[in-house]
Amino acid sequence: MPPSSERLFFPDHSACRTLTATLYDELSQQPIEGRERDFVAGEALWLPHDPADSVCFLRAGQVSVTREDSHGHEVILHVVGPDELFGELCFCSREGGRRNTTARSVGFARAVCLSYSGFLGALRAMPELLEAAVQSFCVRLSDLEERIDVLARQSAEDRIGHLLLHLAASKGEPASEDGAALVRASHDTLARMAAMSRSHVTVTMGRFRQRGLVDYARRTPLTVHLAALREYLADLPDRRRDGP
Amino acid sequence: MPPSSERLFFPDHSACRTLTATLYDELSQQPIEGRERDFVAGEALWLPHDPADSVCFLRAGQVSVTREDSHGHEVILHVVGPDELFGELCFCSREGGRRNTTARSVGFARAVCLSYSGFLGALRAMPELLEAAVQSFCVRLSDLEERIDVLARQSAEDRIGHLLLHLAASKGEPASEDGAALVRASHDTLARMAAMSRSHVTVTMGRFRQRGLVDYARRTPLTVHLAALREYLADLPDRRRDGP
DNA sequence: CGCCCTACGTTGGCGGGCTAACGTTTTAAA
DNA sequence: TTTAAAACGTTAGCCCGCCAACGTAGGGCG
Numbered sequence: 119m120p121p122s123s124e125r126l127f128f129p130d131h132s133a134c135r136t137l138t139a140t141l142y143d144e145l146s147q148q149p150i151e152g153r154e155r156d157f158v159a160g161e162a163l164w165l166p167h168d169p170a171d172s173v174c175f176l177r178a179g180q181v182s183v184t185r186e187d188s189h190g191h192e193v194i195l196h197v198v199g200p201d202e203l204f205g206e207l208c209f210c211s212r213e214g215g216r217r218n219t220t221a222r223s224v225g226f227a228r229a230v231c232l233s234y235s236g237f238l239g240a241l242r243a244m245p246e247l248l249e250a251a252v253q254s255f256c257v258r259l260s261d262l263e264e265r266i267d268v269l270a271r272q273s274a275e276d277r278i279g280h281l282l283l284h285l286a287a288s289k290g291e292p293a294s295e296d297g298a299a300l301v302r303a304s305h306d307t308l309a310r311m312a313a314m315s316r317s318h319v320t321v322t323m324g325r326f327r328q329r330g331l332v333d334y335a336r337r338t339p340l341t342v343h344l345a346a347l348r349e350y351l352a353d354l355p356d357r358r359r360d361g362p
Numbered sequence: 363m364p365p366s367s368e369r370l371f372f373p374d375h376s377a378c379r380t381l382t383a384t385l386y387d388e389l390s391q392q393p394i395e396g397r398e399r400d401f402v403a404g405e406a407l408w409l410p411h412d413p414a415d416s417v418c419f420l421r422a423g424q425v426s427v428t429r430e431d432s433h434g435h436e437v438i439l440h441v442v443g444p445d446e447l448f449g450e451l452c453f454c455s456r457e458g459g460r461r462n463t464t465a466r467s468v469g470f471a472r473a474v475c476l477s478y479s480g481f482l483g484a485l486r487a488m489p490e491l492l493e494a495a496v497q498s499f500c501v502r503l504s505d506l507e508e509r510i511d512v513l514a515r516q517s518a519e520d521r522i523g524h525l526l527l528h529l530a531a532s533k534g535e536p537a538s539e540d541g542a543a544l545v546r547a548s549h550d551t552l553a554r555m556a557a558m559s560r561s562h563v564t565v566t567m568g569r570f571r572q573r574g575l576v577d578y579a580r581r582t583p584l585t586v587h588l589a590a591l592r593e594y595l596a597d598l599p600d601r602r603r604d605g606p
Numbered sequence: 607c608g609c610c611c612t613a614c615g616t617t618g619g620c621g622g623g624c625t626a627a628c629g630t631t632t633t634a635a636a
Numbered sequence: 637t638t639t640a641a642a643a644c645g646t647t648a649g650c651c652c653g654c655c656a657a658c659g660t661a662g663g664g665c666g
Contacts, residue, residue, distance in 0.1 A: 185511055193514040195507055206500055219507070238496065242489055249482060255499040256450055262506035263439055263463070267429055269513035270437040270557035272654080274623065304643065313514035315624055320644060336632060336644060516624080518653065548613065559654055564614060580613060580662065 154230045157181075163221035163229065164205070170217045172231045174205040179227030184310075185219045194310045195219060196261070199289065203254040205231075261288060269313060274322045277312045279351045282332065285311075286342045293341050300339040398474045401425075407465035407473065408449070414461045416475045418449040423471030428554070429463045438554045439463060440505070443533065447498040449475075505532060513557060518566045521556045523595045526576065529555075530586045537585050545584045 154177070157163060163174065163181060181198040183205075198204045198221075205221065232240065241248045268281045282301060290299030305323060309316040326332045331350055333341040398421070401407060407418065407425060425442040427449075442448045442465075449465065476484065485492045512525045526545060534543030549567060553560040570576045575594055577585040 185507070187511070187515065187520075191514075193510065195510060206503060238493060241492060241496075245486055248485060248492070252482065252485075255503075259450060259499075259502060259506065262503065262510065263429070265510055266437065266439060266506065266513060267431070269510060270435075271431065272557070272622090276431075306643075313516070316644090317625090317646085318623060321623095321646080324645075334644095337642090516652090550613075560614090561616085561655085562653060565616080565653095568615075578614095 154228065157223040157227045157229065159223060159225050161223050161227075163223065163227075164217050165220055166216060166218050168217050170205075170215055172205060172233055173203065173237045174221075174229045174231045176200055176202050176204065177228040177230060180224040181221055181227055181229070182224055183219050183221045192310055193313055194307065195265075196258075197224075197289070203251065203258075206255065206258070264288075265311075268311075273354065274314060274318055275325070276351060276354060277314065278308060278319060278322045279326070279331075279347055281308060281312050282340070282342050283344065283347060283351075286344060290342070291339075295341065295343075297345050298341050298343050301342055302339045398472065401467040401471045401473065403467060403469050405467050405471075407467065407471075408461050409464055410460060410462050412461050414449075414459055416449060416477055417447065417481045418465075418473045418475045420444055420446050420448065421472040421474060424468040425465055425471055425473070426468055427463050427465045436554055437557055438551065439509075440502075441468075441533070447495065447502075450499065450502070508532075509555075512555075517598065518558060518562055519569070520595060520598060521558065522552060522563060522566045523570070523575075523591055525552060525556050526584070526586050527588065527591060527595075530588060534586065535583075539585065539587075541587065541589050543586050543588060545586055547584065 157179070164170075176198050178200055180200075181204065182194055183196040183198065184192050184194050186192040196204065205217075241251060264284045268277055268284060271277045271280060285301045285303065286299035290301050293300045303311075305319045306316050308314075308323075309319040312319070314322075323332065323334070326347070327334065329350065331343055331347045333343075401423070408414075420442050422444055424444075425448065426438055427440040427442065428436050428438050430436040440448065449461075485495060508528045512521055512528060515521045515524060529545045529547065530543035534545050537544045547555075549563045550560050552558075552567075553563045556563070558566075567576065567578070570591070571578065573594065575587055575591045577587075
């Protein structure tokens with residue numbers, strides 16, 4: 119889609135994920151110490167004080183990884199989709215080897231969890247798995263950097279707008295219309311991703327809808343008009359901070 | 363230091379880094395396609411439009427990885443210290459395999475860069491290197507999640523306070539005083555990390571200093587009184603957002 | 607010594623995002 | 637059906653963090 123699109127090693131993440139999925143599929147059939155478990159809606163995969171001693175791979179469903187401060191405000195760090203690796207903060211988290219985050223299944227979910235040694239062993243045994251894992255790490259890092267880029271913006275339109283572009287690029291589904299993407303997220307979810315109040319998300323999204331940058335209705339997926347939104351955000355007034 | 367401190371796999375990151383350093387040291391003596399380069403102060407290691415096709419390892423100096431929006435506002439994503447792996451976003455960045463970030467040396471710096479295939483090959487060839495690389499990925503992920511946790515806070519004292527705690531935990535040096543840590547960062551740097559204005563950082567830091575939570579003077583490293591600051595932040599008034 | 611440059615300090619004013627407190631619409635459960 | 641609970645919509649007011657535009661302190665360099 120970008121004007122100067124050359125041949126990439128992996129054009130997008132779906133390729134990475136498919137690769138990863140296949141390999142983890144083989145992996146789960148190996149006799150290693152990984153156990154598959156099912157989770158009902160809202161069940162916790164781990165809590166902040168749990169030891170961070172395993173890596174997980176999501177087979178089906180959705181899992182949200184959140185972090186909350188002392189006052190109970192919750193930030194969504196990561197929404198894990200099928201065939202994604204997660205929980206990799208293991209082995210070196212600073213505060214006593216604990217998770218410091220909460221992982222909950224959204225709806226039904228099925229996940230495979232591996233111990234650290236089991237994970238390393240599998241990486242050594244299967245070269246292609248190593249490649250897939252590196253890809254997975256890179257995707258996560260890229261995702262988090264993009265999240266920081268979103269949170270560093272101070273205007274509400276800037277934050278929500280760029281969050282939508284990010285979600286569309288990473289988890290968006292193709293829309294019927296051309297140059298648009300479907301994003302499944304409630305205003306409340308967007309608020310907890312952008313660290314804004316829910317009502318202000320609604321107000322901002324309302325403005326976007328009036329300008330024809332997005333389309334949505336109650337309980338239906340958002341339609342993001344990518345080019346129009348991008349152009350609008352680029353033309354936003356320049357609020358610069360104190361200079362030298 | 364935490365009350366319930368059990369035996370950890372790696373008590374802190376210095377262990378990871380030492381391990382990594384040693385291994386990369388061996389690595390650089392292997393005849394693989396990695397080349398070492400020196401950079402003068404302010405020189406760019408890469409620019410946003412450069413292809414993201416290599417992994418780097420910092421031997422000496424400091425490198426800042428930043429991202430800037432369309433209006434030229436700059437956010438510091440990562441300050442790389444000696445013996446750290448960086449530039450791992452390679453192989454799957456969405457926008458055409460470009461960096462989308464800028465890496466500049468702060469002062470003099472020396473870095474080794476490996477191609478993707480060279481990196482993977484080295485991981486396969488040296489099992490201990492694999493372990494070090496996984497550690498490195500985990501550190502980066504943990505760091506970025508903590509940054510998100512900081513940026514998600516809206517009060518200035520909350521943001522700067524938690525940023526200081528984070529910096530003290532990750533890059534802090536032991537202070538003469540007990541329960542304190544030294545952090546080397548200017549107000550301007552803190553501002554670009556917390557996405558705040560420089561002047562407001564100065565105001566907030568001034569308040570912290572008056573309360574005895576930090577100590578600093580011009581051009582000297584900050585002294586952060588960890589326990590006191592933590593307690594102060596926990597007692598901050600509860601600004602909660604609109605509930606159900 | 608005088609110069610520049612960086613880093614920290616200070617204030618006034620203003621705008622935008624949060625809080626609070628509602629209302630409306632739709633889905634799911636009882 | 638009734639009730640409850642999400643999810644989206646709206647407004648008023650206030651606080652706080654940004655902006656602008658200064659001032660001050662020191663370090664490095666000629």
